[in-house]
Amino acid sequence: MRMDLIQPFIGSLDAVLSEMMRAPATIADLAMEEAGYRRKGTAAVVLFRGQIEGRIILDMDPAAATYIASLLADSEVDPSDPIVPEAVCELANMVIGNAVTQLNDRGFQFKVLPPSLLKEEQVEKAGEDSEATILCFETRQGSVHLNIAMRYLARRSHERAPVAVG
Amino acid sequence: MKQFEPLTRKSDSQPVRYLVVDDSVFARKSLARLIESFGGQIAGEAGDGVSAIAEYARVKPDIVLMDITMPQMEGIEAVERIVQEHPEARIVMVSSVGYQDNILAALQKGARHFVQKPVKPDALYEIIRYVLNDDGVTAGAGEEHAR
Numbered sequence: 631m632r633m634d635l636i637q638p639f640i641g642s643l644d645a646v647l648s649e650m651m652r653a654p655a656t657i658a659d660l661a662m663e664e665a666g667y668r669r670k671g672t673a674a675v676v677l678f679r680g681q682i683e684g685r686i687i688l689d690m691d692p693a694a695a696t697y698i699a700s701l702l703a704d705s706e707v708d709p710s711d712p713i714v715p716e717a718v719c720e721l722a723n724m725v726i727g728n729a730v731t732q733l734n735d736r737g738f739q740f741k742v743l744p745p746s747l748l749k750e751e752q753v754e755k756a757g758e759d760s761e762a763t764i765l766c767f768e769t770r771q772g773s774v775h776l777n778i779a780m781r782y783l784a785r786r787s788h789e790r791a792p793v794a795v796g
Numbered sequence: 797m798k799q800f801e802p803l804t805r806k807s808d809s810q811p812v813r814y815l816v817v818d819d820s821v822f823a824r825k826s827l828a829r830l831i832e833s834f835g836g837q838i839a840g841e842a843g844d845g846v847s848a849i850a851e852y853a854r855v856k857p858d859i860v861l862m863d864i865t866m867p868q869m870e871g872i873e874a875v876e877r878i879v880q881e882h883p884e885a886r887i888v889m890v891s892s893v894g895y896q897d898n899i900l901a902a903l904q905k906g907a908r909h910f911v912q913k914p915v916k917p918d919a920l921y922e923i924i925r926y927v928l929n930d931d932g933v934t935a936g937a938g939e940e941h942a943r
Contacts (some may be wrong), residue, residue, distance in 0.1 A: 646914060700824060715821040723820065724913050727854060727865070727892020731912070734895030742893060744819050744865050 635682065635738075635780055638729035643688075643767060643776055646725045649700055651769055658773065659766040665725055666763065670775055671695055672715050673748040674722035680740025682733070682778030687748060688722035691772030698771075719745045727774075738782075798922050802835020803845050805887055807859065809842065812928060813839035815857035817848040817874070818890070819866040823913075827861055827890065830917055845869025845877075852878050852885065859924060862896060862907070864891035872902050879906030888925050890915060 639658070647655040673689040692709055699707040707713055719755065720750035722745040730742050762779040803812045814836050816827045824841050831838060840855040842848040844866045852860065860878070861927050864871040871889060877887050890903045892913040899910045908927045928934040 645895055649914060663890055702822060704829060716820065719820045720820050720826075721825075724864075727894070727913065728855065730893055731895040731898075733891075734897060750846045 632782060634736075635733065635752035635766075635782060636778055637737045638732040639686065639725070639776060639778060640765060642723045642732070643765070643774070644731040646721065646728065647769060647774060650698060650721070651771065653769045655769045655774070657765060658768040659764075661764050663762045663764050663777070665778060667777060669748065670773065674715070674719040674745045675721055675748045676726045676745045677743040678730075678740050679743065679781065680783075681738050682740040682780050682782055684778070686722075686726055686780070687744075687746075687775075687777040688718060689775040689777060690718055690721075691774070694769055696742045696771075696776055700771060704754075719747060723749055797829060797833050798917060800834050800917075803925060803928060804835065805933055807933075811835055811882065812838040812858045812907050812924075812934065813837050813855070815840045815842065815848070815851055815855060815860040816905070817842045817845070817860060817866070817871065818863040820863075823863065824919050830915065830920060831861075833917065834921055843867075845871060845874030848874045849881075852882065855880075858886065859928060860887040861890045864889060864893050864902070872881050872905055872907075873896070875902055875907045876905040884931075886931060886933075888920075888923060888927060890920070918941075 644655055670689045671691045672695040673687050675685055675687045677685045695714050695718050696707055696709045698721055699714040702717050702720060703713060726742065762777050765776040767774045804810060805812060814831050816824050816838060818824050826836050839857040840851040842851045846869045862871045862875060875887050887907045889907050889910045890913065894910060894912040900936055902910060909923045
């Protein structure tokens with residue numbers, strides 16, 4: 631996977647987490663995952679269509695998800711409150727939207743579909759046909775994982791273009 | 797939460813009325829809290845572009861805060877449709893997706909301004925004040941304050 635496609639997501643997650651949690655977040659791990667996706671906590675998925683296709687999953691430890699929900703709600707939130715997954719979707723929207731902005735401004739043309747909560751039946755399917763890059767950020771409230779599986783299609787179509795022979 | 801100098805309508809001194817359009821309930825709640833801190837009133841809410849068009853016609857708000865990426869109909873198309881029917885509409889785009897082509901498209905369709913998420917309250921307040929003052933809807937709270 632191209633690092634220039636991943637870099638904006640790292641920067642965006644770092645910036646948004648640091649701003650919202652009012653404390654720096656550190657990258658604890660970066661790994662490739664070929665096996666099926668395993669959810670760690672509350673997860674939201676965002677799909678891409680266009681020159682870049684694929685999906686990104688933002689997956690948060692329950693404590694981190696609850697903390698973000700409390701910050702966004704501006705009040706103490708219970709871990710079982712339905713607002714918690716909603717907050718994870720909104721955070722995914724901010725992180726991925728900011729990264730997509732940078733990529734589009736660099737000339738990559740693609741569309742983002744609205745974030746949705748990753749449901750149990752989607753979990754296995756989410757990792758079945760693509761190698762993913764997984765970033766793990768550590769915050770004081772727990773881990774935040776970004777699972778990125780994207781393909782740059784424009785080059786492939788260029789490579790498939792007819793070649794004059796003879 | 798920080799309280800801002802209330803923005804009121806010049807015509808009747810009533811709070812500015814907002815239509816908030818975002819598919820995320822959470823984002824709508826966050827914006828509603830900000831609007832409250834600006835001294836405004838929520839006239840209506842919508843979760844997609846189609847509902848936004850209907851809701852605009854129903855509540856005739858002073859200003860609309862509109863997300864871009866939404867199901868059914870995206871924000872930019874909704875702006876175009878609303879402005880076609882209501883040329884006086886004041887719409888500020890509030891979205892995490894803020895690349896130049898998107899902003900340009902929104903402005904070309906009739907949006908007045910753009911604010912990127914995560915929303916900074918001071919920035920949103922200033923933009924709303926600018927848009928409303930520009931149309932003479934508000935008395936220009938900042939100008940009065942300066943005097």
